[in-house]
Amino acid sequence: MGVELGCVADDFTGATDLAGLLARSGVRVSLRMGVPDTAPEACDLAGIEVIALKCRTEPVDEAVAETCAALDWLKRAGARRYFWKYCSTFDSTADGNIGPVAEALMADLGASQTIYCPAFPENGRSIFMGNLFVGELPLAESPMKDHPLTPMRDSNLMRLLTPQVTGAVGLVNRLTVARGAEALKARLDMLAAEGVSHVVVDAVADADLQVIAEACRDMPLMTGGSAVAMPLPAIYLREGLITEAAKRAAPPQVGPGAIVLSGSCSAMTRAQVAAFLPQAAAFKLDPLALAADGVQLAREWLAAQPADTAKIVFATAEPDEVARVQAELGGARAGALVEAALAQLAVDARDGGTRRFVIAGGETSGAVTKALGVTAMEVGEEIAPGVPWTWCMSGGRQIAMTLKSGNFGSEGFFAEALARLKAMT
Numbered sequence: 001m002g003v004e005l006g007c008v009a010d011d012f013t014g015a016t017d018l019a020g021l022l023a024r025s026g027v028r029v030s031l032r033m034g035v036p037d038t039a040p041e042a043c044d045l046a047g048i049e050v051i052a053l054k055c056r057t058e059p060v061d062e063a064v065a066e067t068c069a070a071l072d073w074l075k076r077a078g079a080r081r082y083f084w085k086y087c088s089t090f091d092s093t094a095d096g097n098i099g100p101v102a103e104a105l106m107a108d109l110g111a112s113q114t115i116y117c118p119a120f121p122e123n124g125r126s127i128f129m130g131n132l133f134v135g136e137l138p139l140a141e142s143p144m145k146d147h148p149l150t151p152m153r154d155s156n157l158m159r160l161l162t163p164q165v166t167g168a169v170g171l172v173n174r175l176t177v178a179r180g181a182e183a184l185k186a187r188l189d190m191l192a193a194e195g196v197s198h199v200v201v202d203a204v205a206d207a208d209l210q211v212i213a214e215a216c217r218d219m220p221l222m223t224g225g226s227a228v229a230m231p232l233p234a235i236y237l238r239e240g241l242i243t244e245a246a247k248r249a250a251p252p253q254v255g256p257g258a259i260v261l262s263g264s265c266s267a268m269t270r271a272q273v274a275a276f277l278p279q280a281a282a283f284k285l286d287p288l289a290l291a292a293d294g295v296q297l298a299r300e301w302l303a304a305q306p307a308d309t310a311k312i313v314f315a316t317a318e319p320d321e322v323a324r325v326q327a328e329l330g331g332a333r334a335g336a337l338v339e340a341a342l343a344q345l346a347v348d349a350r351d352g353g354t355r356r357f358v359i360a361g362g363e364t365s366g367a368v369t370k371a372l373g374v375t376a377m378e379v380g381e382e383i384a385p386g387v388p389w390t391w392c393m394s395g396g397r398q399i400a401m402t403l404k405s406g407n408f409g410s411e412g413f414f415a416e417a418l419a420r421l422k423a424m425t
């Protein structure tokens with residue numbers, strides 16, 4: 001029936017989050033890591049295609065080039081409309097890729113207006129009067145203010161977006177959204193007539209996202225977190241645009257060994273690492289030691305662990321520790337050292353027989369998944385909202401992997417993820 005929705009995600013945890021939420025509808029969702037080498041004509045296409053990129057913290061021109069290449073692939077696949085997925089905490093660097101990428105995609109698609117809606121009520125992200133909240137805290141007062149690569153120091157989405165785009169930025173607030181899809185559409189049309197092409201849309205609950213999806217479903221491009229895309233498949237199903245049901249892939253039979261690799265320093269990941277330490281053999285990576293001596297010590301530690309035990313390697317650290325490291329190495333170098341080390345350890349673990357991987361952190365997940373040479377993932381059961389198990393091939397081996405966004409999951413996530421997988425296989 002063709003590709004109804006083509007999605008591009010700016011990081012890998014974001015892509016599994018989006019694919020997992022879209023797959024809740026029961027339609028077939030295909031998740032590809034990076035722009036595929038294979039032409040779309042030669043691929044088995046699904047009604048919903050998701051391409052994962054690692055471009056959240058790249059320089060703007062590289063992020064734009066990569067997302068446009070992904071768009072080009074999706075256009076050749078015949079996608080009828082598109083979705084640009086970024087973080088529910090609107091993570092962007094000072095230079096900011098969210099707006100420039102949206103503008104480039106709009107130009108390519110001839111779209112005169114798009115919406116921005118990172119709300120994800122199930123995970124506590126809501127938008128009111130254009131301000132993003134994490135739980136009860138404004139974004140800039142939440143732990144996201146201390147993110148190692150994308151510290152968020154403003155909660156107002158219009159103020160964050162305005163310097164990132166050339167077009168005018170506006171808002172449709174919750175009072176309008178609460179009046180339903182027709183009222184929202186009318187307000188978007190009014191803003192379009194005033195020349196406003198970038199519209200932040202408030203949403204505090206799933207019902208708001210339903211209204212937004214109904215009102216904006218015919219836009220050539222929508223942008224946001226995963227949750228605003230979640231109602232779209234049901235709309236397509238209702239209208240007969242997609243009929244193909246997903247054949248949920250059975251979890252692979254994989255060996256018992258498991259590894260958690262954590263490069264996220266979010267408050268939730270810090271709690272999750274602390275909760276898992278008593279249950280696994282553990283190695284803490286120190287970025288300063290990595291800069292001085294490389295990853296060899298960690299590799300030797302890993303090689304000495306029996307393949308069939310649970311282990312964790314983490315660089316996860318408190319904000320003051322991260323700040324100390326960054327003062328010495330710079331944020332980008334510290335991040336790159338940790339990512340490269342965790343990527344190498346993932347490959348070592350796989351080569352040593354480990355087949356179950358739990359990765360914490362978006363950038364971290366991108367680095368690990370790329371190093372493992374994973375090009376596509378089957379989306380399995382969600383462990384927590386936005387965090388599914390996935391099944392994929394790496395170096396000719398079948399592995400199970402879950403990519404956990406820094407902020408997602410509850411404290412017991414790592415043990416819970418492994419227990420769920422064990423119960424499935």
Ligand SMILES: Nc1ncnc2c1ncn2[C@@H]1O[C@H](COP(=O)(O)OP(=O)(O)O)[C@@H](O)[C@H]1O
Binds near residue numbers: 013315325336404
């Ligand atoms: N101890 C540390 N010091 C400095 N940077 C770190 C440290 N530990 C991890 N990092 C880096 O912080 C970044 C965390 O980003 P990411 O993996 O996307 O996590 P999240 O999902 O929480 O955003 C990564 O680039 C990682 O390499």
Ligand SMILES: O=C(O)[C@@H](O)C(=O)COP(=O)(O)O
Binds near residue numbers: 018226
């Ligand atoms: O929307 C979200 O919050 C996630 O899907 C996401 O993008 C995760 O990014 P990280 O927090 O960097 O893992």
